[in-house]
Amino acid sequence: MKFASEFRDPTAAKGLLAAIAHKADEIGATGEKPVHIMEICGGHTHSIFRYGLDKLIHEGIEFIHGPGCPVCVLPMSRVDECVEIAERPEVIFTTFGDAMRVPGHKKSLLQAKAAGADIRMVYSPLDALEIARRNPEREVVFFGLGFETTTPSTALSIQQAAREGLNNFSVFCNHITVPEPIKALLDDPHMVLDGFIGPGHVSMVIGVHPYDFIAADYGKPLVVAGFEPTDLLQSVLMVLTQIAEGRASVENQYARVVPEHGNPVSLAAIADVYERRPSFEWRGLGEIDASGLRIREAYRAFDAEEKFGIGYAAGPRDVPEIEGCACGQVMTGRIKPTACPQFGKGCTPEMPLGALMVSSEGACAAYWQYGGARVAAE
Amino acid sequence: MCLGIPGRIVAITDEARLMAMADVSGVKREVNVACIADGPLEALIGHWALIHVGFAMSVIDEDEAAKTLEALRDLGEAQETLQQMAEGARALEGTA
Ligand code: SF4
Numbered sequence: 001m002k003f004a005s006e007f008r009d010p011t012a013a014k015g016l017l018a019a020i021a022h023k024a025d026e027i028g029a030t031g032e033k034p035v036h037i038m039e040i041c042g043g044h045t046h047s048i049f050r051y052g053l054d055k056l057i058h059e060g061i062e063f064i065h066g067p068g069c070p071v072c073v074l075p076m077s078r079v080d081e082c083v084e085i086a087e088r089p090e091v092i093f094t095t096f097g098d099a100m101r102v103p104g105h106k107k108s109l110l111q112a113k114a115a116g117a118d119i120r121m122v123y124s125p126l127d128a129l130e131i132a133r134r135n136p137e138r139e140v141v142f143f144g145l146g147f148e149t150t151t152p153s154t155a156l157s158i159q160q161a162a163r164e165g166l167n168n169f170s171v172f173c174n175h176i177t178v179p180e181p182i183k184a185l186l187d188d189p190h191m192v193l194d195g196f197i198g199p200g201h202v203s204m205v206i207g208v209h210p211y212d213f214i215a216a217d218y219g220k221p222l223v224v225a226g227f228e229p230t231d232l233l234q235s236v237l238m239v240l241t242q243i244a245e246g247r248a249s250v251e252n253q254y255a256r257v258v259p260e261h262g263n264p265v266s267l268a269a270i271a272d273v274y275e276r277r278p279s280f281e282w283r284g285l286g287e288i289d290a291s292g293l294r295i296r297e298a299y300r301a302f303d304a305e306e307k308f309g310i311g312y313a314a315g316p317r318d319v320p321e322i323e324g325c326a327c328g329q330v331m332t333g334r335i336k337p338t339a340c341p342q343f344g345k346g347c348t349p350e351m352p353l354g355a356l357m358v359s360s361e362g363a364c365a366a367y368w369q370y371g372g373a374r375v376a377a378e
Numbered sequence: 379m380c381l382g383i384p385g386r387i388v389a390i391t392d393e394a395r396l397m398a399m400a401d402v403s404g405v406k407r408e409v410n411v412a413c414i415a416d417g418p419l420e421a422l423i424g425h426w427a428l429i430h431v432g433f434a435m436s437v438i439d440e441d442e443a444a445k446t447l448e449a450l451r452d453l454g455e456a457q458e459t460l461q462q463m464a465e466g467a468r469a470l471e472g473t474a
Contacts (some may be wrong), residue, residue, distance in 0.1 A: 124432025
């Protein structure tokens with residue numbers, strides 16, 4: 001049986017699945033009337049598909065794939081801005097590889113690179129710093145992308161650049177935060193959510209308290225989870241247990257990595273370098289209050305928006321997303337990827353139309369990769 | 379980029395910049411240890427850490443490191459991260 005070989009600890013997984021089924025029956029969850037649990041983090045989405053948890057689990061549990069893949073929520077206009085910066089002759093544009101294939105209105109970074117722009121894929125902002133040291137006559141820009149997990153890395157890199165007086169280094173800051181879009185989803189009257197699986201590595205940085213409002217103000221359980229399959233199953237069970245007992249609180253299944261109050265050095269660096277923008281644009285979700293970060297005045301010299309007069313610093317831009325792309329509806333859990341008219345037709349991992357198809361953490365790519373051919377044929 | 383990868387700290391390379399050498403699945407990569415440093419850096423040598431985009435973010439035990447690595451391999455993320463490290467090294471030379 002595939003099941004046994006897929007799991008390192010099949011006995012534990014089976015036990016958890018049985019316990020979940022028991023709890024689901026207890027609260028009356030069925031295929032017609034399922035409990036909706038949103039996994040926020042794209043890493044969790046990937047794991048759920050990789051291990052087929054959505055199929056193994058009791059039919060009364062439905063996973064809603066949340067907005068927690070930074071590449072997937074990147075608006076096209078931000079990609080356009082990256083390309084615009086990258087095409088300046090003096091610029092070396094550095095980015096995580098994940099962002100290379102996200103489509104912009106005219107081109108992706110990969111296409112801009114093919115057309116001659118000096119765009120380099122790096123593993124870390126530290127690589128970008130080193131490129132800046134080695135190329136003093138060039139402007140080295142790092143594309144700061146991601147949630148709280150990667151935010152400390154650019155904050156610490158900017159502090160390092162400031163200490164060295166490395167003035168040819170700047171960051172195009174597109175860092176976003178996890179709690180604010182969850183609030184936006186909870187405020188959306190169309191959204192049906194009964195509980196959350198909270199991100200593990202984001203929480204390693206911020207701790208568990210930024211989610212308190214979800215339990216306190218909205219009465220929904222949230223369990224911070226590791227990304228191994230048994231972690232996820234255990235967390236689902238913890239969410240169901242809260243529902244069964246009629247309570248809502250923030251619990252930490254991943255305490256072996258996630259400290260209650262987060263990582264103090266990271267939090268201090270973030271607070272020193274960044275401040276909240278009044279609002280920030282998310283693909284599929286629109287503008288969300290206080291959900292993005294910008295570089296503080298004190299580090300202005302390292303802010304690519306200021307340096308090149310681009311992005312939010314240059315004023316609001318209203319550029320529509322591509323026609324026929326249902327990314328927004330998929331992201332808010334309103335439809336499944338397979339219900340998008342472009343799925344597997346105009347949009348595949350090789351030729352992504354929408355950002356959810358770009359990264360294996362995106363719901364559409366996950367559907368495609370793990371059974372996509374089958375679902376597409378249905 | 380979001381999940382990180384376990385690596386073992388094998389040497390301190392630059393005390394002032396809080397940089398250390400980590401062994402990530404047999405690949406040597408310099409990482410920043412600011413987020414896990416409390417006390418003398420030497421004390422970190424031999425320990426495992428979860429490394430996110432070049433920054434050691436959390437000290438983990440050997441057993442957790444092994445489990446995490448196995449899950450990352452299953453997901454294809456470990457291979458991807460090692461590839462990104464190699465790309466990063468090439469980017470320094472301007473050949474990527
Ligand atoms: S299939 Fe493509 S276009 Fe449709 S929602 Fe998914 S990523 Fe967007």
